[in-house]
Amino acid sequence: MIVALLKKSAIFCNLSQKATRMVNIFTGPARKRWSPLMITLATLFVLGAFYFSATMLDRQISTTLTNWPPQIVFWFEQLTRLGESDWILIPTLSIWVAGQSVSLLPIGYRFKWRFRTFGAGAGFIFCAVAVPGLISALFKRGLGRARPVHMDELGTLHFEPHWGDWTFQSFPSGHATTSFALATAIFLVAGRWGALAYVGAVLIALSRIVDGVHYFSDVVAGTFLGVLGALWVYRFYRDRRWGFVPQNSTHRLRWGVPFRV
Template identity: 35%
Template sequence: MRARIRTTLNVLARRMQHQFKSGIALFRGRDSRVERLRHPLPEGHRPQDLAAILLLFCGLSMVLLDAHLHEWLDVVPGGYSSFFGWVTDFGKSDWMLAVSGLVFLSLLALNHETVSYRARLGLHIVMTGAAFVFVSVATSGILVVILKWCIGRARPKLVETMGPVHFDPFIFHGKFTSFPSGHSTSVAACAVALALLMPSYRRFILVVGFWIAVSRIMVGAHYPSDVIAGVLFGGTVSYMVARWMARRGIGFKYTQNGNIIPAFYGNSSVKACRSLWGFVRSATSIPVKTKVA
């Protein structure tokens, strides 16, 4: 039994290694085309523009909203707190990383040679999308943890003793990790990534992400300025990762006016779903080899 399990794991490991190398070979030579595919950042997306947006909205929030957060939460009906307490759990990055990582590894472990070209194309679309979501959420999550621990803003629960704008940089204590919001960063990174992958549903995805981010305010875990900074940071990371991929023709491509769209199916999510359905049908129709007695 142990020998059989060991053999199966070895076969699976070799298959995953082969599929990974095939994927690398598929995109080999893309770097030589990077300069030709380079598109300047559009106005409003440049670092100086994003810094201006951050200073404007976070500054206004600190002056007008943060100081009155607890007064406002005291008059919010209890049902709202209970509901948003449930919603806020969707802002945790662990399930985003687990789902996207498992999807990528599961598809990587499949035998791609046994399915049709259309199914293989759908498989690579999903793998690329899952990897994009994973990298976006993981990268933004790591960076925001470093930022919030270095910035050292006191959390809202300390407002009565320290006020709403108390900063103690490099104190490295959990009570001083309010700015930016980690949950909001992960939500924004995931929402923007999914919106780029499924442009037809981007409004719905972004609205859902907005309310999950707002839930951090509703449960008293963060100030509005923390959430604003987290959303801006997480969304920016996903957008920059998508630009890096588009310059290399991996999963995304540029339009003539410099916008980023999915490389294989453009703005049509219906085509993507059809491709995925073709993969599912092909995968389930693979005959199972049996020994003949």
């Protein structure tokens, strides 16, 4: 059993290292800008993938998952609450403010930097979740895609902006955006074992389909938005050395403090 566990741990570490290399692609030094042709092709690819999912996959996947056994559906209904941004943003903002405030007190250099480091880490997680979450909220209200509750009536490709009607705020999934942004932030701060947070993110994203409030394409869009948004915040912090400093000549980063904590 011990040997099997060690093998599984080695496999996970290998996957985490590959994920880290993928992160470095997005967070490394700036590369040559995309040409207008590449941007156009990428946009057409994204639109084509969305159309394919909306017309060929969304209805079938929603119908299948919402008809899972009641016990499983109930479990996902409880799990989906963890994807709400309030329980993430309010504590991290409070810790961020408290950490910076306490560091101003005459409590000694070492304790001061401990509080500042902890508070700054919470501040990074707050921004990494809040920025893509805000973008998601604006998009879903501006686009006005009808949720699955209107599927039989309006289909899967009905767009009608209703800023005050949640049933027309389906694309992208805010819960998927929040959960994957948080998982990415934890992975970037905690290292390879922080990748375990993605397990929870996948389950939360899946719960939105099981609960019948989002389509598959909504969840996929929220996933990409959450990951890329958190990586953008990470790079923004790194370029300004706000807590993160380069480590050797690689793109791997560590939390920047004047001593080990």
